[in-house]
Each structure stands twice: as C-alpha cells, then as structure tokens.
Amino acid sequence: MSPQPANPQPANPQPAESRPAGWQPGPRGAEPLIELHGVTAGYDGEPALEEVDLTVRRGDFLAVLGPNGGGKTTLLKVLLGLVEPWRGRVVNHLPRRRGALGYVPQFAAFDRHFPIRVREVVEMGRLGLRRPPRRLTAGDRAAARNALERMGLAALAERHIGDLSGGQLQRTLIARAIAGEPEVLLLDEPLASVDAELRGTLVETLEALHRELTLVVVTHDLTPFAPAVRQIACINHRLHYHPEGKLTAGMLEEVYGCPVELIAHGVPHRVLAPHGPHAEAGGEHAGHGRPQPPAGEGA
C-alpha cells in the first residue's frame, strides 16, 4: 500500500475475507495476554496515564494512537514493565520468560555510530532467554540468523549499523525483537524514521508478522497502518478503546480535544475548528483533580 489510500475512511477494518487464512480476528473472547486495570502512571509527579483499562488479546493488531505527550510511550513502558504504575494493576498472562514481549524502540534509543554489526544487534534479542552472564549459544546465533533472513537482512548481517538506511535499521530492530521468539510485539513509532515510499513495505512486513504474533503499535499517525490494524486505542492521558478497529470523528475529537479530519494524508491530524483551551494545553496541562503519585514514589 505504497501511496495513501484514497478511501476517505480506511480506518475501517478490512472485509473479513481479505484477512489471512486461518487467522481468527481476535473475538472479544480471545485469550487475554496483558491486562491493565485502572492504571495511573507517570513521571516526576505528573501523571501521563490516568485510570487506563486495556486488554491486549492474542491475535490483536492494536494501534495506540494519540498526540505527542499524550502518554503513548508511557503506556508502552507500563506494558513492558519498565514503568511501575502508581495505581492500578498490570496482569501479564505471558509465559514468565523475558523475550515473550518483543520490544521495538524508536531510533533515538541508541547511537548509530556505536561499533556494532547488524548480526550482533539482532543477537541481543536472545539475551532474555539466557541466564546471567548470558553467553549466547549456537542455537541463539541460528535463531538470530533466522530472524535476519525473515526480515530480508541476511546479506547485511556483517554491516555496521551506521551503514543502514532508515528502513533497514527499522527491520533490524524488528529482527532483534522477533529473535527472542516473542508472543507480543510492541513497536514504538515504527515508521518515524522510514522514508515514505518504504512505509508500505514495512506495514506489509508487520501484517505478515501478525499471522503469528500479537502486535501493539504506538503511533501518532494511524494512516499508514489503517488497513492493517484490527483494534484502535486512542490515548491522551485517558484511553478510549475501540475493539472493532473503527475510528470515528467523535473518538478523535475526544482525544485531540478538537474536531479533526479523519484522514489527512500523512499529516497526523488536520484541525477543522479552532482549538479550545483544553486542546491548547495539549499533553502538558497540569490539570485539576489529577491523581497525585503516592507518597515516597518518584518517577
């Protein structure tokens, strides 16, 4: 799906017959993998998430959509266990092994000049399966090679990561995550540093992965994922979940605090009406009646 679809409402789920064979479209009764119950979390005394309830079920392709500063990354970190909620519960039904949750961070997470080869980056995805000091086995290297092949990177295995294009680097990070044989893959803004013409290819890659994995994609721009996602959660401190993968103008208005055009071809959202005071404050507003972090707990 290289160019943006002309269909004004591509956020609608695809017709069932176009879905991969053998795949069950995550009925609401599908096995829950991670559940958040009333989760409030944040940094430095400022909540980024409030009272969030969310269930990731097996077979989901969930897009978490929201403005910058709206708590998307915090939600991801709560799911990953990197951020402890101030209140509420996280119930993880995944097998108790690291790597069951595959993580694909944003590019900014590391230095592209670091002296490391593509193969070595992908092998890091196996660390969670080994006990300290986590020496890698021949099996680990084979699994990493397999992940590289699946992402079409076999020829680049010995390249330095600094020599990769944005799309290749993104595939490397996905290969690293799937090398650990995850059941759920969490991706943070996977298209942010990818050229527009390669976005479609990457979304196709994700669709292919979705045949085996549960996917959670955090993005500020739903458009490229629209044909692929099955569920949408909109987040701006509070979460609005739509299990049918259907986005309505009302939902977006609630999240962005202003009426927005549903699809704006590559622009996150186009403002159709002047922003109200609520919207202007965006993700930063201090707010009143916000829950405070429990005493003695920092960020």
Next chain:
Amino acid sequence: MELLAELWGYDFLRNALLASLAASVLCGVVGTLMVVKRLVFLGAGLSHAAFGGLGFCYWLGVEPRIGAGLVAAGAALLLGRGSGRARPHDATVGILWAVGMAVGIVFVYRTPGYAPNLMTYLFGNVLAVSGRDVAAISILAALVVAALATFYQETVAVAFDEEFAAVQGVRSGAVTTAILLLTALSVVFLIQLVGIILVIALLTIPPVAALALFRGFRAVVVASTLFGMLMTVGGLALSYALDLPSGPAMVLLGAAGLLLLAAWRRLRPWPVA
C-alpha cells in the same frame, strides 16, 4: 628497538614500561566503554574530584591514592545511583570536579612544608612507578579484562541500548554502576602515569583512533589497547630521548598519531559533533 632495550636495563624504566602496557589495557576496555557510552566528561570529572581525597590523605600523611580511589569510587556511585542510567547531569559532574579540586588544594595548602610530589599527581610521572604499583595496575587490568570477557554480551547490550537490555532482563543499573566504578579505579591508577589533568587523553585518544578504523566492538577494544601501547610506550621513549616530561610526551604523541590518522583517512569524529 635498541632504545627499548636500553630502557629495559633500568629498574624504574622497566616498571614504567610494564605499567604503561597494563595501562593500555585500561585504555582499551574502559576507555572504549567511556567513549561509546559518552562518559568522557564524567571520567574527567572523576579524576579531578579524586584530587580532593588525594589532598586530604596527603594532609593526613596516608597514601594519597587511597583517598583518590575512595573519592572517585564514591563519586561514581553517587552519579550512577538513582536513575540507573549513566547520564548524570552535566552540572553535577562540573560541581564535583571543582569541589574536589578545591578540597584538594586546601588540604595541600594546609600541609606543612613544601609539596614536591604534587606536580606528580597533576601531571604524572611514570618513572616514579614502583614494582608494587606495577602489580596493582596489572591486577586492575586483568580484572577489567576478565569482567568484560565474562559479561561481554550484557555489557555491550547495556552500552548500546540500556532500555532494550532492561526489557531483556539485564540489570542495566548494575552493569552501568560497574562500568562507572571501573572507570573511577582506572582513572586513579592512570593518574600516576599522566596525572589528573592529562588522564582523560589516555582514555579517549586510543578508543577514538580505534573507532575511526574498526566497526566491531571487540576489534575496537583490541585496537584501542594496541594504540594505547603505542601511545604510552612511544611517549616514554620520546620523553627519554628528548628529555621531556613523560605524561605530556604520551599525550602529544597520541594527539599527533590521531592527526596523522585523520589525514590518512577522513576521520569520522567520535562522538559525531
């Protein structure tokens, strides 16, 4: 070569040579981690903060390096604590740096009599290295290599991408603290060779040269060790031949080498500005 043979004939020169070789291993391992993890400013801060402990022990009449080691390790733990990340605020490092120097100078000033050895601590004197010092720095070098060999995967994972390493269950905070502690210890031992003011050159020039030439982490560590050897042993020979102070001779030789390397090959500066 004959110069080296001549150097080997003297006890103090032999000690200087062995200390330089062991120090080069620290350049290779600790220096590379410092440079890729961007802890260079922190390392410089630690070496200057260590002067506080050094001056205090000097005043007490105790072995100054004990004080330097304790202060550097304490400062490293302080900066590595809390966030679990190796990016303490610049300003905190700057304050530790200045306060450490001030404390050291006050105690040295308060110490009765002339302070002839002080220049040694500021600018180093590899020729003053004793056999015991050689043993100590060799043990540290062996420890550092053993630690890296054992925890190689985890160390590289944390240095490259702390967050992903944490998701994999690697104790990023512990690894970072270990890196900071080894940095502190290395700084204290390297002070003897090139002094507080020049120590950072020994921990940065060899890794930067290695990073310009090699793409894999292991290769960078090995090359950086070899460059460190060239720099320290060559500097020693240079200081002997031209009657120059050893510390500056090493630093200037290293800098000249880096310039040549840059000219020979368009150097990719590290970290990229």
